[in-house]
Amino acid sequence: MTTAISDTAQQLLARTEARLAAAREDNPEIWGPILEDKRVVESLPRVWTCSEFVATSCIRSPALLSDLIANGQLFERAPADWLAQEIEARVGAELGSDSEADLMEFLRRFRRRNMVRIAWRDIAGWATLDETLHDLSKLADVCIDLVYRRMYAALVARYGTPRGAESGEAQPMMILGMGKLGGGELNFSSDIDLILLYPEDGETDGARAIDNAEFFLRLGQKIVQQLATPTVEGFVYRVDLRLRPFGDSGRLALSFASFEHYLQQHGRDWERYAYVKARALTSTEQFPSLYDEVLRPFVYRRYLDFSVFESLRDMKAMIAREVERRELKDNIKLGPGGIREIEFIVQAFQLIRGGSDRRLQGKELRIILPQLVGQRLLREGAVQELQAAYEYLRVLENRLQQWNDEQTHQLPEDAEARQRLAFAMNVGSWDELVAITGAHRQRVERYFTQTVFGPAERTDGLGHAVETFDVDADATERARMLESCGVAESEAINARLEELRTSAYYRRLDETGRRRLRELLARILPMLSSTGVATATLARILRIFEMIGGRTVYLALLTENAAALRRLVELCARSQFLADQIAAQPLLLDELIDERFVEEAPSRAQFAIDLAASRGRMQQEDPERQVEILRQFQGAATFRVAVADLTAGLPLMKVSDRLTDIAELIVQEALSLAWAQITHKHGVPRYVDEQGESRTASMIVVAYGKLGGLELGYGSDLDLVFLHDSSGESQKTDGAQSVENTVFFQRLGQRLVHLLTVHTASGRLYEVDTRLRPSGNRGLLVQSLAAFREYEFHEAWTWEHQSLLRARAIAGDRRVCEQFEQARIDVLRKAVKREGLKDEVRKMRQRMRDNLSKARPGQVDLKQDAGGVADLEFLVQYWMLEWADRYPEIVTFSDNIRQLESLGSGNLVPQARVDFLVDTYRKYRQRLHRLALDGAKNVVGDTEFVEERRGVVEVWQEVMREAGDLR
Structure with a gap:
């Protein structure tokens, strides 16, 4: 039975005193000066x-101890390069020879x-834990x-x-630190996991030449001997080389080529986890190329790799068997809820997503974890x-060691050791330490189980255990299996499975x-009956x-x-459009994992946060990959809007607002990318204003049509x-390859259009139409604001002024955007030109009716x-x-x-008429929106909207008659 910690602590401290x-x-002459330092006196009993x-x-x-105190090294945090x-300083002062024995003792x-x-x-x-x-x-x-x-x-x-056989260059050894050493998170009495590599095979250039393989084998043996051989002073580190290719049976040191061949041909899933932490301790200048060409492709996949959970479960099961065999339940590293399970959670997400997001490719757990x-x-x-x-567990680990x-x-298990550990952890008793430790481990175990085991539960959602559905069975056997699952429309579904x-x-x-598909079908088929459209959903x-x-x-991922998986079935049951979106962009399956997918309505603020995350991923990528990441952001954001639209009844105006938000954010990001690319080549465009001051010139993007009018739809x-x-004067860029600003902005505009329209693996961002610019396709792609104003005042047609009513500046320098709005x-x-305005508007409308209607007899x-x-x-x-x-x-x-509402609030149009037109416009847009979701044209039966169409025609005829004062 343990005694109270206060009594035990007093006894332990008394023994120390x-x-x-x-x-x-x-030894009073040395201890006297040591104990003159108050900080030592206060801390020594506890330490x-x-x-x-x-x-x-x-x-x-x-x-x-005296030396540590005298140098201040006991009290001050060591600078990064201090060790x-x-x-080096102590080698020069203390190591008098090149003797290996002397080096051992010095180390x-x-x-x-x-x-x-x-x-x-x-x-x-x-000192902090970090x-x-x-x-x-x-x-x-x-x-x-x-x-x-x-x-x-x-x-x-x-x-x-x-020396290398091909290059003839001197060959260094690259020592890879693995595990906690690789992550820069070594514990107090840890062994060190190393892998020994060298760039090329070849031989040495001395009188007693040996091949490189033998040279580096001997070098590796000597390094291990120096670090791990016990002497009267102990050892430096226990060295573990079992992570090397083929483990204990493999060569001690490998060439880069042999290492690459091993990973490509024999690399196992557990090694992917291990190499997440790999860090070069020597020959660091050669590590980036090895990492980019060999390690990263092995560890990280370019796609979302949810298969890692299968291997993680196997690894955990193996560890669990070892824990049980060795009775390691109270092991804070390997036991349930221990340090290893936290590492597994983080590394699993790194392997799943690190290939598409390099920010997750870091080695330090405490930096990566918050990014999740x-x-x-x-x-x-x-x-x-x-x-x-x-x-907490890492501190406890250090206190133990x-x-x-x-x-x-x-x-x-020893009572005194328990009380000493409780004292070291600053808790009052062993029972309290057990409770705190247990609470932490229970939380870790719960999250580990939810992450790695919970999602893979093989049930059909009705509590029935399901394992697999044999697609290769004959039709009769499949029919029996479908009947046992209670599947509706079983005959049609059996035909689809055939x-x-x-x-x-x-x-x-x-x-x-095939195994994964069989497992998925076993879980999907029982869900179909509740959809009401089983065959269509499965198709x-x-x-x-x-x-x-x-x-x-x-x-x-779905397994x-x-x-x-449940959300996929629900969405496919509801909408062909959503199913088509996923089929076109399978990455959207990842969106179904996030709980907020169904809990939170999409918002511009969240899209901005998501885009910022995508921006972080783009920083180290080439331009083509940057556009692909933007396309992935767009696909995911649009998909969320569509889901909210079709399943949660997001109002049409909100749908258009969110689709407009997505487009604006993408145009702004694309403009930033284009600016960076063009200024990198030509420098920043500068000009001298009327006051003689040098200024940076800017480009803005003005949206017309549906984007300008906040009415964007899917695929607009x-x-x-x-x-x-x-x-003004001196309109040139300030780079080494300087060009006139006119040329710069044409190239900037062309680059922006390219980024928005170029095809990627998952499609293009948008179709872009620039024909509404002054003079249309005959005019410059990018024009000055002054030239735009001049054109609009003196050359623009009435239809161009109609278009300008729906124009908004959506990207670029805020000051220039404000200048555009004023213009x-x-x-x-x-x-x-208000004289003849009515005739111009009427004529343009008639040309559109004659040429653009897609209706057939019986349609509108x-x-x-x-x-x-x-x-x-x-x-x-016309009114505006x-x-x-x-x-x-x-x-x-x-x-x-809002234009209609402003006409009503200004008493320019009767409010009743405004209300009718607003209500009708919303009805029309809602119907057109649903037609677009179903992939249909803007055509309905002529029995639809009869009253609404008649009412609009009456207003048109009254307002647009050839004579009479509209007011």
Whole structure:
């Protein structure tokens, strides 16, 4: 039975005081000055009580502690490069020969000195966990580097320099640090996992030449001997080389080519986890190319790789068996809810998404973990709890190991050791420590289970265990299986499954793909009955699978996430449009995982956050890949809007607002990319204004049509006009390849159009129409704001002024955007030819009716026929142009609804008429919207909207009659 911690702590501290008194009595001349420092006196009892290693080291060598105090190294945080400088200084001062035995003893003294320093600062509370882990890792780095350089030089003196057979260049050894050393998060008494590589085979150039393989084998052996051989001073590090290709049976050191061949031909899933942490400790200048060409393609896939969960479950099961066999339940690293499970969670998400987002390719867990919130992979609360658990368990791990410099993760059974550990962790009793530790581990285990095991539960959603559906069974056996699943429309579904069995898609699947497909069908088929459209739903789902093709990781995604699979079935049951979207862009399956997908309505603010995340991914990519990432953002954002539209009843106006938001954000981002690319080549465009000041010229993007009028739909084109503000003298860029600003802006506009329209693997961003610019296709693609104003005042047609009513500046310098808006209002007030305006509007409308209607007998083109959308829009535009000179406030807005409402509020159009037109316009748009979702034309039966069309025609005839005062 344990005693109260306060009593035990007093006993432990009293024992420490007695040891200190004895040491002081034995050697008063050195201990006296040490104990004059108040910081040492206050911290020593706690540090020695918590670490026998520190206490013994200081008693055996008080000069070690005295030196740390004198140099201030015990109290101050070490700069990043301090240890490298420290080891070099001490080599020069203490290592008098090139003897390997002397090097061994020096390294062990150096390690002990710094381990005392690190442990003291940690236990005393003078160092953060991150500082402690990084300090421990840096200590290992500098020791390994010193050994490598010394042993390499010794072997070169004997055999000559190893040189590449092809390049003839001197060959270094690249030592890869793996595990916590690779991540810069080494624990106090950890062994170090290393992999030894060299660039090329060849031989040494000395008198006693040996081939490179033999040279680096001997070098590796000497490095291990120096670090791991026990002496009277102990060892430096236990070295584990079992992560190397083929493990203990593999060669100690491999050439880059052999290493690459191994990973390509024999690399296993667990090695992908291991190489997430790989970091070059030596020959660092060659690591980037090895990483880009060999390691990254092996570890990270360019697509979302949910197959990692299968291998992770296998690894966890193997560890669980080992834990049970060795009775490691109280092991805070390998046991349930331990450090390893947190690492697995983070590394799993890194492997799944790191290929498409390089920000997740980092090595430090405590940096990567918070990013999982921004990527919508874990909720913020989960990340916070995992962060807290990781920090607590890593501190507990260090406290366990600092006691006697032993590699242990097992909670102690001895009563005194338990009380000492509780004291070291600043808790009142062992029972309290057990409760805190248990709470952290339970949370970790819960998140691990949810992440890795929970989503893969094999049920049909009704509680029935389901394993697989044999597609290859004959029709009779399939019919029996379908009946047992309670599938509706079983005959039609059986026929569809027969088509699947004989399809080219199914024949091309490998065994893994077929297994995943069988598992998915076993879960999908029982869900179909509740849809009411079982056969159509299955056909849409199988179409998606066929478009996925051999990329069976997407099947793994659905296998691993029951919620995503359920949402896929629901969406395919509701909408052919949504199914087509997923088939065209399988990456959208990833959207189905996020719980917020159905919980939160899409918003511009969230889209901006998502785009910022995409921007982070684009920073290190080439221009083609940047556009692909933008396209992925657009696809995901549009898909979310469509889902909210079709399943949650998002109002039409909100749908258009969100689609407009997406387009504006993309145009702004594309303009930023285009600007960066063109200025990188030509420099920034500059001009001298009227006051003689040099200014930077800017380009803005003006949206017309549906985008300008905030009425964007799915698949709408973008009508864009580009304007710049360059004027005055000396209009040139300031780069090495300087060009006139006119040339710069033409290239900038062309680049922007290219980015928006270029085809990527998942399609293009938008169709772009630039014909609404001054003089249409005959005019410059990018014109000055001054030239635009001049054209609109003196050359523009009435239809161009009609278009200007729906124009908005959506991207570029805010000052120039404001100048455009003022120019727009000025044009609409002062430049419109109001004499004959009615005739011009009527004639243009008649040409559209004659040429654009798509209706057949018994049908009505809801946009172009009499009483349709175009009539309504032309009415609004006529009123706006007619009265803009006297009532300029009516042209403030660019969308039809608010334009109509402003006409009513100004008593320019009777409110009852405004209300009728607004209501009719909304009805028309809603119907056209649904037609677009179904992939249909703008045509309805002539029995639809009879009253509405008649009412619009009556207003048209009254307003647009050839004579009479409209007011």
